[in-house]
Amino acid sequence: MIEDKLQQLRRRVAAACAQAGRDVNAVTLLAVSKTFGPDAVAQALAAGQHAFGENYIQEGVEKILALRASHPGAALEWHCIGPVQSNKTRLVAAHFDWVHSVDRLKIAQRLSEQRPPELAPLQVCLQVNVDGGATKSGVTPGELPALAAAVAALPRLRLRGLMCIPESSDSFESQRTVFLQARALFDDLNACGLGLDTLSMGMSDDLDAALAAGATLVRVGRAVFGSRTTRT
Ligand SMILES: *Cc1c(COP(=O)(O)O)cnc(C)c1O
Numbered sequence: 079m080i081e082d083k084l085q086q087l088r089r090r091v092a093a094a095c096a097q098a099g100r101d102v103n104a105v106t107l108l109a110v111s112k113t114f115g116p117d118a119v120a121q122a123l124a125a126g127q128h129a130f131g132e133n134y135i136q137e138g139v140e141k142i143l144a145l146r147a148s149h150p151g152a153a154l155e156w157h158c159i160g161p162v163q164s165n166k167t168r169l170v171a172a173h174f175d176w177v178h179s180v181d182r183l184k185i186a187q188r189l190s191e192q193r194p195p196e197l198a199p200l201q202v203c204l205q206v207n208v209d210g211g212a213t214k215s216g217v218t219p220g221e222l223p224a225l226a227a228a229v230a231a232l233p234r235l236r237l238r239g240l241m242c243i244p245e246s247s248d249s250f251e252s253q254r255t256v257f258l259q260a261r262a263l264f265d266d267l268n269a270c271g272l273g274l275d276t277l278s279m280g281m282s283d284d285l286d287a288a289l290a291a292g293a294t295l296v297r298v299g300r301a302v303f304g305s306r307t308t309r310t
Pocket of ligand 1: 110112133159160243281282283297298299300301
């Protein structure tokens with residue numbers, strides 16, 4: 079079941095890349111396993127999926143430890159994609175490989191200080207609020223360059239790119255328009271020499287538009303694991 083969905087999704091990603099004239103090998107598929115148990119992750123792993131995204135830190139850490147115990151030596155990569163409060167930075171720094179949702183320098187500093195020395199640097203994307211929802215998380219486009227420069231200088235983090243979560247929309251064109259704004263911010267930072275390689279955008283309902291706009295990583299939950307019955 080999960081295997082079939084993953085195959086369908088890979089075909090969908092390949093078709094969107096072909097449509098956009100892009101190399102499908104340049105796109106990472108992140109399976110968002112939030113609310114699903116370790117068994118679901120194990121099934122996806124058996125179907126060749128290695129990168130997983132979690133929103134809730136505590137739930138994610140429990141799953142990371144469960145999979146480490148049940149599949150020792152498996153090449154799993156764990157991405158934290160949900161809000162990170164100050165009191166959770168230590169857990170994130172100790173257990174995750176990536177964080178996509180950094181939007182404040184204070185959080186980045188804590189993650190850098192708390193990243194255990196024996197682990198590789200924590201791979202970081204800055205979450206940017208492209209469409210300007212006042213209550214949404216994410217750094218504003220205006221504040222982005224200064225935050226990016228400061229985060230890039232932290233010793234135990236490696237700044238890889240940007241992440242965005244636009245308002246949902248049914249229209250491919252309006253989805254693509256917002257994603258292109260994120261793409262422009264990404265290109266601007268690279269023009270300043272930041273060397274970013276990751277543009278994390280697109281979910282089950284809008285990944286085709288995100289890929290058309292240049293996403294290098296799509297975060298997909300429902301199209302892999304089915305609909306969530308608990309909190310989203
Ligand atoms: C839940 C979530 C996803 C996956 O959403 P789906 O609609 O299930 O594909 C991706 N990114 C973030 C930040 C999420 O919270």
